[in-house]
Amino acid sequence: MNMTMQGVAQPTKAAGKYAHIIPLPDPPREPDMQQTMRLLDFGSIVRYHFAHRDDVLVAGEGYLRHDGENDSENFVPDCIVTFGVDPQAIVARNGYVISEVGKPPDFVLEVASRSTGRRDYTVKREGYAAYGVREYWRFDHTGGEFHDAALAGDTLIGNHYEAMEIHHESDGLIWGHSPILGLDICWDKEQIRLRDPSTGAFIPTPEESAAHAKEAEARAEASEAENRLLRERVRMLEDRPS
Structure with missing residues (x-):
């Protein structure tokens, strides 16, 4: 299964009632160990934060499409978070098909790489807005060499994105608040961190x-x-x- 399950339910693909679901093909990926570790940490923290719920999907490395039969839709988000869904069915599909799930992801994160950085803040930004993704975040450990900023977040207003407020602290910390997750997303010493706004402490x-x-x-x-x-x-x- 190429769709990496970082989610709360941690289902077994194509088990039981999901065995009839035909999985999408695995998308091609360029391995990047640093990127992978950042995503695993991020996904694990989000999963722990929502461990009390069984209707939350935290996943990545699978196709995001509006129509499962449209092979021209080739977005592969690094991490998606969706609430009020059946995670097992989505993972069995090996991708996120909006027309089948009934809603777009609530949250998408892209972690910068040299090969995809520019696409993240241009083509994907337009595409995710068109899909109806409510929040789109981008993290660049280089501080903005691959993306247009070290950290950026967008919220969907109508059918287009508006930039969210990003704070730059004197100690180098860069952060913004995600209303969808209820957490602060932080750029801290080239690492992506999540912070509890009620305590001010990193998770x-x-x-x-x-x-x-x-x-x-x-x-x-x-x-x-x-x-x-x-x-x-x-x-x-x-x-x-x-």
């Missing part, structure tokens, strides 16, 4: 969460070892003849 990546859990476990073990030693010393003092 940890899976690696950071694992590291924090490991550190907490180590602290708990050290504390327990110290407590055992103290209990043993107390016992020895109590057993000492007076």
Whole structure:
């Protein structure tokens, strides 16, 4: 399955009632390990944030088309987020067909690469607006060498996009707020990060969460070892003849 499932439901493709669905072909992709890791981190964080829902799709690397039979529609978003859908059916199709799903994606993210950067902020920007994608975000780790900006977000007004406000902080942080996700999308030291606007804290990546859990476990073990030693010393003092 080329359509990478980064979503909440994590379905098995073509299982059970979805076995009759004919999948779209896998789109050609140029491997970019840095881009892939950024997308996996982004998708994992969004998935965790909406883990309480089973109607959210977070996926990428599959065709986005209005009509499944129209081979001329060749957009392949890096990441899409959609609410109120059946993720299993979409993944079984190996692509997102708007006429079949019943709605366009709510959110699309493109991560810049040398080969596709200009297309992301020209052709795709026009195409996603025509499809009705409510929010379109672009991230360029180079700071704007491949895209027209390090970070850009558009919101759909009528049938065209209007640029969303992007903030540039003195420490180099660049960020904008996504009403669709309810999170801040940030350019931080060439990395894409998500921030909880209610706390102002970055949402940890899976690696950071694992590291924090490991550190907490180590602290708990050290504390327990110290407590055992103290209990043993107390016992020895109590057993000492007076």
